[in-house]
Amino acid sequence: MPQAPSQTRRRALPKAARREQLIKATIKCIARKGLAATTMMDITRSAGLSTGIVNLHFKSKELLLVETLRHVADEYKEGFDSIMLDDKLSAQAKLRSIVAYDFSARIINRNKLAVWFAFLGEVKACPLYRKICSRHDDDINRKMADLFQGLIDSHDQDFDCELFASGYSALTDGLWLDILLSPSRTTTRKAEQVAWQYLSELIA
Amino acid sequence: MPQAPSQTRRRALPKAARREQLIKATIKCIARKGLAATTMMDITRSAGLSTGIVNLHFKSKELLLVETLRHVADEYKEGFDSIMLDDKLSAQAKLRSIVAYDFSARIINRNKLAVWFAFLGEVKACPLYRKICSRHDDDINRKMADLFQGLIDSHDQDFDCELFASGYSALTDGLWLDILLSPSRTTTRKAEQVAWQYLSELIA
DNA sequence: TATCTGAATGAATGATCATTCATTTGCTGG
DNA sequence: CCAGCAAATGAATGATCATTCATTCAGATA
Known part of the structure; x- marks a missing residue:
């Protein structure tokens, strides 16, 4: 009802x-x-x-905090998966969508970024926070590496897709942090440019 | 005495x-x-x-915390400057030293990383922390961009050194965070590899 | 309409913590 | 050797905060 x-x-x-x-x-x-x-x-x-x-x-308060962290972490993952699992998209289109997603208003929300990094800051001291924060890392990294594998020149034997995926993940983390720190110096547009500069190595 | x-x-x-x-x-x-x-x-x-x-x-407790953050921030900057201001080093040698420094035991110290990110996590809520954390950012970014300028092919007109420096800074931040999160998955050696993969665009 | 259920309330409780300051202690110059 | 002083101590204080639970209340049921 x-x-x-x-x-x-x-x-x-x-x-x-x-x-x-x-x-x-x-x-x-x-x-x-x-x-x-x-x-x-x-x-x-x-x-x-x-x-x-x-x-x-x-x-308890602690359990509310844990659920809040889980909420933010899972929300990102859902959006990520909905792109990755979309069979109608080509590899190129998936990459474009992922980057657009990573710097969209849905993700670049200073409140949620603040929450994310607030919990990350306690990770060394709180194993449960660490577990939740890194919960999806392996899966995301694997999917990104696979995506990159489908995009590189097939004759380029010694390109390390796993390493490149780790780099992309670290780069976006760093860019999000910059945006949280000084949104005036690092605009969303500029951050996206930096990400594409990194990825250009792959496309060219 | x-x-x-x-x-x-x-x-x-x-x-x-x-x-x-x-x-x-x-x-x-x-x-x-x-x-x-x-x-x-x-x-x-x-x-x-x-x-x-x-x-x-x-x-007060708060002032101790502020001084602690300042201590960690300034310590990084001192090491950075001592490399950058060393006139005996070529541009290539400076770059090698900076990367080695960024992933040396002096910087990759999980206690100090934990402190750094703990304060970063409160940045949105505490303007003073934000100010201290971003205190050296502009200076470091300018010096890195200048260093890159001296390393690129002079005929490559449209390479944006500022943007590339922002990317390097974000990448190292992200890699440090990875190391703090899961030192088993992201080793210092692997992080340094990722950094060099990013920088290889510049050298080749 | 009367009764029942469990969601919601908020005053009270007890625990934790930063700060204070009267007192103690070690050092130094006379 | 002693007086004077600054550094250090730690019991006491008061403020803040999470949690509890007896009570209140809205909506569903019969």
């Missing part, structure tokens, strides 16, 4: 919807105040809900 | 030495527990000193 919109202050929501609302609020708070300074009250206030709501839906 | 080593528990040290000792302890703690979870007691215990010592020498 679809829920009729209601003016009442307190309204029960499906569990999944409440959880997503809280995750969105968490992203906003971490982007604004940082991971270290974000309190439960920041999050619940930002969501317009009461003090105990996080413990009700996530058991 | 040189200080004779002493067994006594409590010994006054020159201010600068005490401050450095506390900064070193802070680096160790942030690498072990993360920026968010590092307490004053962690730091003072790790340094083998008493509770109030940080407030005595740095006024």
Whole structure:
């Protein structure tokens, strides 16, 4: 049954919807105040809900943080896969789509970038964060290497696609970081240019 | 007067030495527990000193953190400059030295990398961290672009050295992050290979 | 309409932590 | 050897924060 919109202050929501609302609020708070300074009250206030709501839906603050990180990581991966698994696209078209995706507004969102790097910053100290952050790395790297393999001149024997894929991944990470650090110096357009300069080696 | 080593528990040290000792302890703690979870007691215990010592020498926890970040940032810059300002080195030799430096044990130190990225993670929320982290970026980028300018074929008019320097900087940032994330998958040797693959465009 | 269910609330609790400052201790010049 | 001083100490303080749980309330059911 679809829920009729209601003016009442307190309204029960499906569990999944409440959880997503809280995750969105968490992203906003971490982007604004940082991971270290974000309190439960920041999050619940930002969501317009009461003090105990996080413990009700996530058991603890730490579990909410973990789910928030997972949300951001999985969101990237979904977009990536939807391009890679699209059989209608040629190898060239896939590459173009991936690069466009990596520097699209969907990914270059300073709030989500801030959240991503906030958790990355704690990776050495928190093995679970590390696990979630690197969860899709191997799969993405393999798929990118395969894509590159289909694009190189077949007579170029000693081109290392795996290494080149690692490079692309590191380059985009670095460019995202630059954009987070100083969006004025590194614009999205410029970052995309840098990425294509790197990839030109492959096409030419 | 040189200080004779002493067994006594409590010994006054020159201010600068005490401050450095506390900064070193802070680096160790942030690498072990993360920026968010590092307490004053962690730091003072790790340094083998008493509770109030940080407030005595740095006024507050926040100022100690800022000085720690500055320490890590400046240390990189000093090593960079000592290569760049060495008139005895040719352009090729400088490039080789810079790459060797970027992936040397002096820089690829997982404790310092952890500290660096821990602060980077808070950059969106803390303008002062942002300022310190990006403090040397423009200078380094200009010097790298100049170095590249001296290495390209003079007839290659449309090679954008600035852009290429931005790419090198982003690539190294990304590779450092990879090393911090999974040193088993991305070894220092492999990272250096990736960097040289990027730079090969320039040399060939 | 009356009853029931579980989602949501928020005041209260207890734990953690940065900071303070009265006191102690080691060093140095007289 | 002692007085004076600056460095260092650490118990005490007060502030902040995550979590709890008794209570409230909205909507569904009969």
